[in-house]
Amino acid sequence: DAGVIQSPRHEVTEMGQEVTLRCKPISGHDYLFWYRQTMMRGLELLIYFNNNVPIDDSGMPEDRFSAKMPNASFSTLKIQPSEPRDSAVYFCASSPRTGGIQYFGAGTRLSVL
Amino acid sequence: AQKITQTQPGMFVQEKEAVTLDCTYDTSDPSYGLFWYKQPSSGEMIFLIYQGSYDQQNATEGRYSLNFQKARKSANLVISASQLGDSAMYFCAMREVFNDYKLSFGAGTTVTVRA
Numbered sequence: 001d002a003g004v005i006q007s008p009r010h011e012v013t014e015m016g017q018e019v020t021l022r023c024k025p026i027s028g029h030d031y032l033f034w035y036r037q038t039m040m041r042g043l044e045l046l047i048y049f050n051n052n053v054p055i056d057d058s059g060m061p062e063d064r065f066s067a068k069m070p071n072a073s074f075s076t077l078k079i080q081p082s083e084p085r086d087s088a089v090y091f092c093a094s095s096p097r098t099g100g101i102q103y104f105g106a107g108t109r110l111s112v113l
Numbered sequence: 114a115q116k117i118t119q120t121q122p123g124m125f126v127q128e129k130e131a132v133t134l135d136c137t138y139d140t141s142d143p144s145y146g147l148f149w150y151k152q153p154s155s156g157e158m159i160f161l162i163y164q165g166s167y168d169q170q171n172a173t174e175g176r177y178s179l180n181f182q183k184a185r186k187s188a189n190l191v192i193s194a195s196q197l198g199d200s201a202m203y204f205c206a207m208r209e210v211f212n213d214y215k216l217s218f219g220a221g222t223t224v225t226v227r228a
Contacts, residue, residue: 033216043204043218056213091158099146099214104158 002026004105006092012111018080021108023092024073031095033102034067034077038088049075050098082112116140117205117219125225126195133180134190134222136205142166145209147188148216149179153201161203164188192224200226 005024013019025032033048047057052069060067064083069075079086089109093102118137126132138147149161164172164179172179180189192199205219 042220045215048215056215089156093158099208099210101148101160101163102216103160104150106155106157109156 004092004094004103006090006105006108008108009106010109010111012113013082014113015083016081017112018078019082019086019110019112021077021090021092021110023075023077023105025075025092025094026096026103027073029094029096029103031098031100031102032069032075033093033095034075035091035093035104036088037091037107043091046077079110082110084112086110087112116217117207119205119219119222121222122220123223123225125227126192126199128197128226128228129194131191131193132195132199132224134192134203134205134224136188136190136219138186138188138205138207140186140207140209140211142209142211145207147179147181148206148208149177149188149190150204150206151199151201152204152221153198158204162190195224195226197226197228200224 007022034046037043046059047067049069067077089107091104091107093104095102145166147164151159162172162174162177164181171181176193178191202221202223204221206216208214208216
């Protein structure tokens with residue numbers, strides 16, 4: 001079985017540009033999570049979806065960040081405009097049920113210059 | 114308040130020896146779950162082991178075992194017979210019903226296995 005698939009693995013962009021990160025969850029998983037990992041703040045939950053519906057976006061840092069899940073097999077996290085402080089590793093994870101084990105993708109390492 | 118505390122920023126262990134990674138947690142939720150994840154230098158987060166608050170037995174998965182001491186609110190990970198490939202960052206995490214089942218992560222412990 002394929003795990004959670006994220007693309008791209010690495011993204012380098014300039015300040016002010018739009019960045020789109022992509023995630024394909026494990027088939028059959030109802031929950032999808034977006035996390036951000038930085039040295040200063042560790043792993044932070046940004047937003048999560050249940051059955052494609054955003055449930056909790058309280059971790060989204062500001063309006064420049066948005067996330068969508070148009071169907072059960074695809075989600076995007078968009079940053080517009082990007083800033084150097086957005087540089088981090090962004091993880092997507094999926095889970096089959098409430099409180100279930102979350103399986104993570106390989107992450108996208110974002111560098112905003 | 115910190116929900117998950119991992120007090121060991123880094124540890125060294127000799128190959129083939131066992132190592133214990135400490136994790137203490139803070140919750141008033143009677144129903145919670147504890148997880149350990151491994152993050153090698155390549156960056157991915159790998160699920161290792163899970164312990165539910167009502168589980169009577171300590172969880173085990175191959176060379177990984179979880180020393181769950183509920184009264185002390187600790188959930189230490191034990192890796193037996195360490196291998197070079199065990200060198201990585203290890204994260205303890207907790208999910209609580211009170212917190213909508215969201216995971217709270219500790220700061221992590223870096224383990225370096227020496228040959």
